[in-house]
Amino acid sequence: MIKKLIKDRKIILELAKNDCKARFSSSILGIVWTILQPLVNMLVIWLVFQIGFKSSNLSGDIPFIIWYMPAFLIWNYFQEATSQSTNSMLEYSYLVKKVNFDVEVIPPIKIISNAFIHCFFIAFIIFVNFCYGKMPTIYYLQVIYYFFCAAAFSMSIGWLCSAITPFATDVSNIVSIIIQLGFWITPIFWDPSALTDVAAFLVKVNPMYYVCMGYRDCFVYDVPFYRHPLLMTYFWAVTIIIWIIGTKLYKKAKPHFDDVL
Template structure:
């Protein structure tokens, strides 16, 4: 048992160290460095807030929630998910020199990219809590639920990243296709638009997207104060889909892994 514990501990330490280096190296050549990691998401939130609240005069939500707060709760999990998936899908190509090493567990590389993206997510979670306090939304016990939704996001990302990173090794265009799907997917989730504008007859189709569950989960945690088990139908569906994606990702990775070095 102690041997297994030491192995797990060493692997976690390796992932954390590689993630730190990846995060630093990503912005190493720019003048502002890692500040760019925060400027772009902040500007994106500001643009959508200006367009929808100032331009379209969306105003507060029907329940009185400020639009900027509702928007931020939706944008933050999307930033983490999209950044984590896009960067992890390219992990085997980017770290091809590690892939060719026989004694290196290359299955850790997508996780390294996800954890690297998580560093930025921590900053935005702190920013979100500060925004909540500014608008008079004080901490509640249900806030601990964010750890559950973080686990959900990590689990879904690992499965999807194993699928995409394995395919990208052989089909480079898959990255471009993924980028297009991410742009479309953004508008298929109620991040800047309200689910109330869709009739009950059609909203169920939008809920089939597991990221819908994550975005609404953040709002349930920080705004609505609804525990995830109260959404038992959506929770069950999310885990059925996520486990299937994870198992498919593990299968594809193991099936294609022996041929990575030949292609790279």
């Protein structure tokens, strides 16, 4: 799979660009809707917790929006990339029927197209931090690593679920429900340090805990990525296992895609 991705990287990149453009080509504001929705969500959460509840125990001495943004925006990327890659085989069914087309590149299209949008949000985080007087540091560069983590995890799930979706379309609904539940058990707008040891352990079972907290380490806490060796090992172990299962299942299902799509 990795060899195919490297070999077809130009095709994936072009299809990802077209996917990003075509998604909102029929609307007046176009891609602005993709950017506007997370921004409105952040604004609502900020008004509720910072202005309405005047809660300072979530982020301590750090402005709530600075603390909240990094974890939420990487979760938003994971949510969009995973959901869309799960349904990618159905959306690009016309490509599956082309004899000489490698269908393995279809799920990565969604991973890359959402990455374009996420780059804007990374710049937005840096801009808001600057407005609050927080200057860029060397730790900001770690966002490249943590974004790669999120993309790899989304890709592993995408390959696994997109291989099943053509045969059972309910898989996409199941993935959406799991992602919604995952949002509430991931420390996006609550502080994991307030949990008991047992509850904290259960929360850390979610691989996205590592990524969301990693984004905060980059933009908020200035903590180097190697400070969490156990979480890093666990995250990559889970990602690689899902990746292997997903790619093997994808190869077995590939000959039957043309029949069911």
